[in-house]
Each structure stands twice: as structure tokens, then as C-alpha cells.
Amino acid sequence: MKINHLTSAEENLMKQFWKLETFYLKDVMEKHPEPKPHQNTVSTYLKILVEKGYLSTEKEGRIFKYKVLVPYEEYKKFLLKEFSVNFLNNSGKEILEFLFTENIISKDDLQEFADLKPAKAKEPKLEYANEILNPKKDKKIKDKKKKKK
Template sequence: MKINHLTSAEENLMKLFWAMNSFYLKEVMEQHPEPKPHQNTVSTYLKILVEKGYLSTEKEGRIFKYTVIVPFEDYKKFLLKELSHNFFHDSGKEILEFLMVEKLISQDDLRAYFDLKMELKPTKVKAPKLEIANEILNPKKDKKGKDKKKKNKKD
């Protein structure tokens, strides 16, 4: 699924729509914080967001029910990848350095994150191969039932 860029006004409305997931225009107008935009403005944005593939519509009588198609997590991933590509040369290291310099993340945050993410899994230790010990303790016998060492001494 291709995700398109949103304007800041579209993004602000989508934040409300992501919280609602499925809704009617009337519900949007009721839930929108003050100052509320005009109903025609919201209706226009709904049409645009349907065209951009963020919302789907289902006609119920004379009104439309809108449903979110693009999950919020997918949009966040899209934005972060765009940011990384356009401003940080696709480098996670550069992003992390920037976050540290700007004090948007601390070393304690990172330490706590990695402490939570690290799972201590016991490693499977392979039993040692005791080939030499087995040869000494269990010498191979030839067909006559004699030890190989004794045969070698006769030669």
C-alpha cells in the first residue's frame, strides 16, 4: 500500500480519525476540539483523505460512514523513513546522534531501552567430542578380536 504525504491540516484531522477509527461526519463535528472548523471544511478534507487512500466510505442511506484504512503505526513508519532518507542519509546513527545532541533522548533512556530489550537466553552448549578419550578407553578391535595396538607392535 502506497502512503501519500499529508498536509498539517489533514494530519491533524487524521489524528482524530485514528482515535475514532470508524465515524460519521456528525461525530467528527462533535468530537473536534475548539475552535471547530466549518462542517463544509471537514467534508472537503474527508473527500481529499478518501482520494489519498487514508479513508474509505460506505453509504448508509443518505449519509456516509468513514473508516480509516491506513493505520497510525504505518503512517509513523512512513514519516520516519522519509525523515531518515531526506535528512539523515538513511543513517540510524545520524538520527541517534541528533536526538542526543538536541537532548531529545538521554543515555539513561537508551540504557533503559536496551536493558529491557536484552533477553538473557541460555546458550546451548554442545557436548565436547571425546574422540581421543573414546579411542583410549574403547580401542577398536580387528576381526580376529585382537587390539590394533598389539597388531602394530608385531609388524
């Protein structure tokens, strides 16, 4: 799924939509903080977000029910990758350096993260791969068995 960039107004509305997941226009108008935008403005943004692939619509009688298609976590990943590629040379080291210099993360945070060691994955058994990659060894073993008989 290709994720497109959002304007700040679209992003602000999407933050509300991510909380609702499925909603009607009236739900958005009720939950939007003051000063509330005009209903036509919200309706226009909904149409744009459908075109960008963030929302889907389902017609129910004369009104539309909207559903979020791009999860919040996916959008966060998209933004972080864009930031990393465009401003930090796609380097993990530069990301960490930036986070440290901006006091977003501390050494204690990093140490705590480092202490969370992922469980080691079991190495896969390569029985079939070994048979394919080393067929000569198998033949030698079979030949020795035949000679013993």
C-alpha cells in the first residue's frame, strides 16, 4: 500500500479519525473541538482523504460511512522513514545522534532498550538443503554401506 503525504489540516483530522476507526460526518462534527470547521470543509477533506487512500466509504441510505484504511502505526513508520531518508542520510547512527542532541532520548532510555534483548531465533535445520548442496557426501556414505554388505 502506497502512503501519500498529508497536509497539516488533513493530518489533524486523521488523528481524530484514527481514534474513531469508522464514523459518519456527524460523528466528526460532534467530536471536533471548538472552533468547529464548517461541515462543507470537513466534507471536502473527507473526499480528499478518500482519494489519497486513507479512508474508504460505504453508502448507507443517503449518507456515507467512512472507514480508516491506513493504520496510525503505518503512517508513523512512513513519516519516520521519510525523515530518515530526506534529512538523516537513512542512517541509524544519525537518527540516534539527532535524538540525543535534541534531548528526545536519554542514555538511560537507550540502555533500557539495549537491555531488552530479543530472544534468539532457533537456527533452521538444513537437512534437505544439505542433501541438495552436498550430494557427493551422501553418495559416499551409501557406497560405503553397500561395500560393507
